[in-house]
Structure formats: structure tokens, C-alpha cells
Amino acid sequence: MPGTNLTREEAQERARLLTVDAYEIDLDLSGAQEGGTYRSVTTVRFDSAEAGAETFIDLVAPAVHDIVLNGKDLDIAAVFRDSRIALKHLQAGANELKVVADCSYTNTGEGLHRFVDPVDEQAYLYTQFEVPDARRVFASFEQPDLKATFRFTVKAPSGWTVISNSPTPEPENDVWSFEPTPRISTYITALIAGPYHAVHSSYEKDGRSVPLGIYCRPSLAEYLDADEIFAVTRQGFDWFQEKFDYAYPFAKYDQLFVPEFNAGAMENAGAVTIRDQYVFRSKVTDAAYETRAETILHELAHMWFGDLVTMEWWNDLWLNESFATYTSIACQADAEGSKWPHSWTTFANSMKTWAYRQDQLPSTHPIMADIQDLDDVLVNFDGITYAKGASVLKQLVAYVGKDAFFQGVQAYFKAHAFGNTRLSDLLGALEKTSGRDLRTWSKAWLETAGINILRPEIETDGNGHVTSFTVLQEAPALPAGAKGEPTLRPHRIAIGCYDLDAAGKLVRTDRIELDVEGERTTVPFPAGTPRPAVVLLNDDDLSYAKVRLDEESLRVVTEHLGDFTESLPRALSWASAWDMTRDGELATRDYLALVLSGIGKETDIGVVQSLHRQVKLALDLYAAPEWREAGLNQWTEATLAHLRAAEPGGDHQLAWARAFAATARSPLHLDVLQSLLDGTQEIEGLAVDTELRWAFVQRLAATGLIDEEEIAAEYERDRTAAGERHAASARAAQPSEDAKAEAWASVVESDKLPNSLQESVIGGFVQTEQRELLAPYAEKYFAAVKDVWDARSHEMAQQIAVGLYPSLQVSQEILDATDAWLDSAQPSAALRRLMSESRAGVERALKAQAADAAAATA
Numbered sequence: 001m002p003g004t005n006l007t008r009e010e011a012q013e014r015a016r017l018l019t020v021d022a023y024e025i026d027l028d029l030s031g032a033q034e035g036g037t038y039r040s041v042t043t044v045r046f047d048s049a050e051a052g053a054e055t056f057i058d059l060v061a062p063a064v065h066d067i068v069l070n071g072k073d074l075d076i077a078a079v080f081r082d083s084r085i086a087l088k089h090l091q092a093g094a095n096e097l098k099v100v101a102d103c104s105y106t107n108t109g110e111g112l113h114r115f116v117d118p119v120d121e122q123a124y125l126y127t128q129f130e131v132p133d134a135r136r137v138f139a140s141f142e143q144p145d146l147k148a149t150f151r152f153t154v155k156a157p158s159g160w161t162v163i164s165n166s167p168t169p170e171p172e173n174d175v176w177s178f179e180p181t182p183r184i185s186t187y188i189t190a191l192i193a194g195p196y197h198a199v200h201s202s203y204e205k206d207g208r209s210v211p212l213g214i215y216c217r218p219s220l221a222e223y224l225d226a227d228e229i230f231a232v233t234r235q236g237f238d239w240f241q242e243k244f245d246y247a248y249p250f251a252k253y254d255q256l257f258v259p260e261f262n263a264g265a266m267e268n269a270g271a272v273t274i275r276d277q278y279v280f281r282s283k284v285t286d287a288a289y290e291t292r293a294e295t296i297l298h299e300l301a302h303m304w305f306g307d308l309v310t311m312e313w314w315n316d317l318w319l320n321e322s323f324a325t326y327t328s329i330a331c332q333a334d335a336e337g338s339k340w341p342h343s344w345t346t347f348a349n350s351m352k353t354w355a356y357r358q359d360q361l362p363s364t365h366p367i368m369a370d371i372q373d374l375d376d377v378l379v380n381f382d383g384i385t386y387a388k389g390a391s392v393l394k395q396l397v398a399y400v401g402k403d404a405f406f407q408g409v410q411a412y413f414k415a416h417a418f419g420n421t422r423l424s425d426l427l428g429a430l431e432k433t434s435g436r437d438l439r440t441w442s443k444a445w446l447e448t449a450g451i452n453i454l455r456p457e458i459e460t461d462g463n464g465h466v467t468s469f470t471v472l473q474e475a476p477a478l479p480a481g482a483k484g485e486p487t488l489r490p491h492r493i494a495i496g497c498y499d500l501d502a503a504g505k506l507v508r509t510d511r512i513e514l515d516v517e518g519e520r521t522t523v524p525f526p527a528g529t530p531r532p533a534v535v536l537l538n539d540d541d542l543s544y545a546k547v548r549l550d551e552e553s554l555r556v557v558t559e560h561l562g563d564f565t566e567s568l569p570r571a572l573s574w575a576s577a578w579d580m581t582r583d584g585e586l587a588t589r590d591y592l593a594l595v596l597s598g599i600g601k602e603t604d605i606g607v608v609q610s611l612h613r614q615v616k617l618a619l620d621l622y623a624a625p626e627w628r629e630a631g632l633n634q635w636t637e638a639t640l641a642h643l644r645a646a647e648p649g650g651d652h653q654l655a656w657a658r659a660f661a662a663t664a665r666s667p668l669h670l671d672v673l674q675s676l677l678d679g680t681q682e683i684e685g686l687a688v689d690t691e692l693r694w695a696f697v698q699r700l701a702a703t704g705l706i707d708e709e710e711i712a713a714e715y716e717r718d719r720t721a722a723g724e725r726h727a728a729s730a731r732a733a734q735p736s737e738d739a740k741a742e743a744w745a746s747v748v749e750s751d752k753l754p755n756s757l758q759e760s761v762i763g764g765f766v767q768t769e770q771r772e773l774l775a776p777y778a779e780k781y782f783a784a785v786k787d788v789w790d791a792r793s794h795e796m797a798q799q800i801a802v803g804l805y806p807s808l809q810v811s812q813e814i815l816d817a818t819d820a821w822l823d824s825a826q827p828s829a830a831l832r833r834l835m836s837e838s839r840a841g842v843e844r845a846l847k848a849q850a851a852d853a854a855a856a857t858a
């Protein structure tokens with residue numbers, strides 16, 4: 001869509017010129033059940049710093065009927081083009097603009113999304129505005145630093161409920177008139193409308209009562225565990241209000257589980273939207289509940305950091321997301337009564353693994369990215385913005401001290417409430433409370449790209465006593481194409497010393513905390529002390545760095561990885577092994593052997609499930625092709641054995657059932673799946689419920705053992721939105737040319753699928769055992785991807801560009817084809833970035849396959 005890309009310079013100029021006071025937005029959604037378009041009337045009052053000045057307001061709409069500036073009708077054809085309405089001859093001081101338009105419902109998860117539930121055939125609406133999509137619903141100055149108040153008036157169908165940022169009023173003649181919001185940014189305004197099911201409660205503290213609401217579609221109401229969600233929410237309220245020393249800043253707090261949501265959740269002020277897959281229809285492991293709780297707490301933290309105080313421009317998106325991630329994990333780890341005190345283990349196991357992967361791509365960038373325009377930020381919701389940023393905040397807390405950190409945060413909220421800030425505002429507050437000069441720290445950590453590697457160098461005498469101990473720091477070259485230079489950074493780390501006790505368990509016997517700077521840092525280790533069995537750098541996961549074990553520690557860990565008594569050092573060791581596998585330093589067959597030797601002792605279910613995913617990925621992409629099938633068979637046999645041996649009805653049994661379903665391959669394995677599905681075989685304690693049935697169906701479809709008729713019959717058992725997605729994925733997974741052609745056409749050659757179904761079809765289409773069947777689509781992909789990118793909305797185009805890239809065709813030919821495409825297609829910077837990241841995945845797989853093949857002959 002031409003003209004939709006706002007630049008930083010344009011935003012700065014508009015912010016210099018304008019102060020926005022208030023919006024009044026009148027929407028007629030009475031025809032939402034039928035879809036199409038809806039009437040949007042926006043009145044916005046703003047001040048101009050100059051008489052006669054010119055600026056613009058943003059709007060994406062198929063039709064505009066009236067534009068009235070300061071009482072004067074403007075020529076629509078002359079002033080409205082693409083997504084902008086030109087505003088000329090502004091008055092010094094107060095101005096008023098009224099825009100009457102027809103806006104469109106979407107099925108892409110952007111703007112005002114409309115979904116029809118197949119269960120009750122009712123329409124359900126919700127908005128998603130981050131980054132620049134409020135302009136799809138009302139005319140707006142679409143940038144975070146032009147805050148204003150917002151008064152919504154909505155006409156809706158009879159029997160519906162309408163929720164927004166302000167408390168929900170009683171409707172009059174199906175018209176819902178909301179009170180104005182506090183001053184907030186456009187991207188955190190929200191409207192959710194439909195015949196939603198609601199559960200209400202309140203949060204009571206110090207004489208104040210905050211109304212709480214939880215909403216979902218009626219077809220999910222029987223699965224909604226509202227008491228559990230309220231409990232996590234209240235825990236977050238308690239912890240954040242204490243740590244931030246600032247009362248919750250809005251009038252109420254609603255959490256709305258909405259369909260076909262692209263992200264995990266969105267921090268709309270007082271009206272958080274959350275993907276409704278978090279309303280669990282079937283049994284899930286505790287790791288899923290932990291992830292949901294972290295999402296709930298992440299969005300609640302945003303009410304202060306992001307909504308109360310908001311970044312001036314998207315350069316500080318990382319700080320917005322990283323702060324919410326860090327504090328949500330800290331709350332889970334530290335809050336009284338938390339069910340997940342091990343949450344830093346989960347963080348090390350999942351979030352930091354994501355960060356390390358992202359930081360080794362050619363698109364790696366400083367945490368504080370240089371965001372020049374909206375296209376830049378749209379592809380920047382990545383592992384650096386969230387996970388590396390949160391890791392570095394954890395490092396910062398260790399560097400300045402937890403008390404000083406939160407004292408600085410408290411001063412920051414009080415100084416900038418309902419305003420906009422830059423990173424320097426937060427760092428300045430932290431410098432005052434900690435006494436630390438953070439300019440050097442910031443330059444090293446936030447303004448440079450890439451990762452460091454820490455290695456121990458330990459020398460001993462003939463009696464096994466330590467004579468010297470040094471931490472070596474490396475800054476590897478950045479990936480080809482990445483901007484910047486390798487940088488050695490200051491690290492605050494803990495070093496754990498572990499020995500085997502009489503029961504064969506690895507227990508920590510000593511902990512040393514110190515600052516690591518430069519290439520070599522001497523560790524104050526008393527001379528003559530016996531060498532520990534395992535020396536673990538970055539124990540407690542305080543810093544952000546890839547860690548390697550010395551030869552003796554690696555030997556012990558390889559034999560006893562499952563014997564650490566604590567979950568975090570196990571997770572750090574698993575993460576190190578996985579990183580070495582991705583880097584080609586540990587052969588895939590050796591990684592598989594390591595996992596098989598230790599996973600049976602792993603108690604943390606989140607770590608177990610991550611290992612399941614990582615082993616499957618390694619075998620599919622990093623194993624030498626000639627050994628791959630043997631490795632997959634070995635893994636599949638192990639998954640079935642663990643499934644049969646697991647505690648009946650427990651989380652591990654369910655996790656192993658899903659791992660087995662993801663890899664079952666031989667006639668014997670597939671017969672087990674089929675018999676579990678049809679009930680002719682049972683495993684004690686394993687409930688083959690709706691979601692697990694679909695996992696079995698999709699695997700059987702991908703191996704050609706279930707046809708269209710049987711998929712349709714399964715959908716008849718589960719005629720829900722989730723069932724529709726699963727059936728679409730199963731159809732696309734079938735190993736036939738017709739199934740692939742139909743799936744491809746529905747995604748690439750048509751734009752009719754909604755976001756969730758498109759995602760499901762892509763997920764089914766790409767099957768690792770179908771490389772030969774999918775090979776012809778590589779050429780089709782390169783021929784189509786640029787046109788798709790130019791024609792579709794960002795979310796839809798990104799799903800296709802990333803999801804259909806021929807990543808399974810691990811070959812030099814795919815690298816060459818990608819390079820040729822990049823040279824000839826002249827893609828936008830955003831598409832170029834996504835393509836270079838996908839290409840890097842193939843390049844990494846080639847390297848790892850070579851390492852695995854070499855291990856076979858070593």
C-alpha cells in the first residue's frame with residue numbers, strides 16, 4: 001500500500017508542530033454480522049505551533065465522505081491520497097478536524113478484525129493497532145508521542161457487548177458511549193465487540209477497587225479457567241505496585257481472549273487482548289500454564305512501562321518489550337505464592353535461546369535499533385527486541401543492584417507519567433539511584449550488535465589443585481551482511497563450582513561473582529584448591545553470552561547432565577549443547593546421544609519439551625542426510641519408550657505423546673498412532689482428547705494414512721474454529737501433488753484465507769519428510785514472493801515470505817537462488833531482511849550437516 005510508511009523525520013516534524021488534545025470517534029458497527037465496511041467519524045482537536053503550517057493525518061479507508069478542517073470542507077480528491085490526508089493552512093493554536101469515512105473490517109489480524117465463530121455463526125470483533133493500524137479504524141496522528149484522550153461512541157448489534165479502554169457503560173438503544181481515556185498513544189487504544197462471554201471480579205488494595213474482567217467467545221466458556229487467570233493477575237498487581245511504587249494507572253483491567261490473534265497478546269490500556277489458544281480446550285502441561293502466566297504478567301507490566309510512560313519513537317521498542325519481559329519473569333520467580341519460582345530456568349531455556357539464534361543472523365542489530373520508518377519496526381519484533389533486551393536488563397540489574405534498579409524505575413514513573421521518554425531518561429534515573437556511570441555500559445551493550453563467548457581456562461598441578469583460573473572473552477565476527485564491529489563487553493557473572501556427591505548428584509559447592517572485562521579476567525580462586533568436577537560460567541544466568549565448558553567439565557556434564565540437583569544449571573548446560581550443535585561444534589548424532597542419556601532425569605517439563613523440539617529440528621536439518629533416517633528412527637523409538645514408561649496422566653506422558661506423534665514413521669509406529677486414535681489401544685493415563693487427536697490425525701495425514709474423507713469426519717467431531725484450522729493443516733500435509741497444489745493456490749494465488757487459516761495451511765504444507773514433493777515449489781516461491789509482499793498486508797505477507805521459503809531444501813543451489821533473487825528483485829528493506837534470515841538458516845544447516853558427516857568418520 002503506497003504512502004503508508006511514516007519516517008522518523010516526518011514523525012519528529014509533526015511532533016514539533018502539533019500538540020494533540022482529544023479525539024472523539026463514532027463508529028457504526030451495527031452491520032458487523034454481515035461484514036463489509038462500517039462508518040467511522042473522527043473529530044480531533046489539536047494545537048499547531050505555527051500559523052499557516054502544513055501537516056497530515058493518517059487514514060486507511062476505501063471511501064472518505066467528508067473532511068472538514070476548522071469548519072471548512074476540504075476537496076477530498078485533492079487532500080486524501082494513499083493513507084494520508086493533507087492538512088494545510090493550520091491556525092496557530094487550536095484546530096479541529098472532522099473526517100467521515102467508510103472503513104473495512106479485516107481478516108488479517110490488523111485494524112478491526114472480524115471473525116465468525118462456526119459454532120454459533122456469530123461475528124466477533126477486536127482491534128489490533130500496533131504498530132500503525134489505528135488509522136485503519138479512525139483518522140489519527142499515528143505515532144506514539146502524539147498522545148491524546150480518546151472518547152469512543154459505538155453503535156453495535158443488539159445483544160452485543162462493547163469493551164474499550166474506559167469502563168464499559170450501559171448502552172442506550174444499542175449505542176455505547178465511553179468516557180474519555182487518560183492521555184495515551186493511538187496504538188494502545190482498543191475496541192472489542194460481540195456477544196462475548198464475561199466473568200467479572202475485582203482487585204482490592206488499600207481501599208481502592210479495580211474492576212477486573214475476563215472475556216472469551218461463548219463456545220470457549222466451558223474451558224475458561226477464570227479463577228486461575230484472576231489469581232495470576234492479582235499476583236501481578238501486588239508485585240508491580242510494590243516494585244513500581246505507583247498505583248495501577250487506569251480505571252479497570254479487562255483481559256479479552258480473542259480469535260485469530262497474530263501475537264501472544266497486546267497491551268491495550270485497560271483492555272488487553274490475548275490469543276484465545278490460551279483458553280485450553282484439552283490437557284496441556286504445566287509449561288503451557290507457565291507461558292500463559294508470563295504473557296498475562298508481561299501485558300500487565302506494560303500498563304506502567306509502555307502505556308503510562310511511552311517511548312517517544314520506535315527506537316525504544318526494545319525497552320518497552322524487554323522491560324515487560326524482564327519484570328514478568330522476575331514476578332514469577334519472586335512473587336509470594338508463585339507457582340513458577342523456576343521461571344528463570346524457563347527464560348534461560350527458551351527466551352535466551354531465541355536471542356542467541358537471532359543474534360547470529362545477518363540481520364542482527366544493536367538492541368537499540370536504528371528505526372528509520374515503520375517498515376523497519378514491523379520486522380523488529382524479534383529475539384533481540386524481546387529476549388536479548390530482557391537478558392541485558394537482567395545484566396543491568398546485576399550491575400547496579402536490584403534495589404537501586406527499582407528505585408530508579410519508581411522515580412522514572414513519577415517523573416514521566418502519561419508522557420513520552422527516551423532511553424536516556426531511564427538510564428539517568430538509574431545513574432542517580434545506583435551511582436554507576438551507565439554511558440559506557442549503554443554504549444557497549446545497547447549500541448553494538450553481536451554476541452560474546454566466555455570460556456574458562458583452568459590450570460592444575462599434578463595433584464589436581466587449581467593453580468590459575470582465567471575467563472577468556474571472545475567477540476566473534478558478525479555474520480556476513482551484518483552492520484557493526486565485534487565488541488568485547490563488561491559482564492557481571494557468577495561462576496558455579498559443582499562436585500558429585502555420594503548419591504551421584506552434581507551439587508554446587510562454591511559460587512564466585514565478579515565483573516568480566518576485556519579478553520582475559522583472572523578469577524580469584526584460592527591457589528591449591530581442588531579442581532571442581534564442573535566449572536559453569538554464567539551460573540544463575542546473570543549475563544548474556546554464549547558459554548563453553550572446559551574439557552574436564554564437558555566430560556562430566558556429558559555423563560551427568562541430568563544429575564544437577566537444580567534446574568537452572570541443567571538448562572544452561574542443555575542450552576550450551578544446543579548452541580554448539582547449531583554452530584557445528586557438536587555433531588547432531590552426538591547431541592542426540594547426549595539428550596537420550598540425560599532427558600530421562602530432566603524434571604523441568606518446559607526443558608523436556610524444548611529438547612523434544614530441538615532434537616527434531618536437529619535431525620531434520622542438521623543431520624547428515626545419509627544418517628538422518630537412522631537418527632530419526634532412533635529418536636522415534638526413544639519417544640515411544642518414554643511414552644510407555646512415563647507416569648500415567650502426568651505432564652511428561654503428554655509431552656512424550658506429542659513428541660512421538662511428531663516423528664512416528666515406521667509402519668509399527670504409525671499403527672500405534674492409529675490404534676490410539678481409534679481406541680483399539682490404550683496407554684494407561686493418556687487421555688486422547690481433542691487436541692491430541694488432531695496431533696495424531698495430522699501425522700497420519702502427512703504419512704498418507706488418512707484421506708480427505710477421514711479428515712472431514714474428524715472435523716465433524718470438532719466443528720470449531722480450532723477444528724477448522726487443524727483440518728486445513730491436515731489437508732495441506734497430505735503427501736500428494738494435488739494436496740500441495742491446492743494448498744499453494746489457496747495461500748499464494750488467492751488472498752481469501754484469514755490469517756489463522758493461512759498460517760495453518762502453511763504449517764501443513766511444509767513437511768520435513770516431503771522434500772522431494774516440495775522441491776518444485778522453490779522456483780515457484782522465488783517467482784511469487786515479491787508480488788505477494790507488495791500486494792498483501794504486512795502480517796499476511798510475512799507469514800508467506802517466511803513460512804514458504806524452501807528451508808528444507810538444504811543445498812548450495814538454494815543459497816545461489818536466494819542470492820540471485822536478492823540481486824534481481826530489489827526487495828524492500830523489510831523483505832530483504834526476512835529473506836536473508838531464511839537464507840542464513842540454510843547456510844547454517846549445510847555447515848552442521850558437514851560437521852555431522854565428519855563425526856561419522858572421525
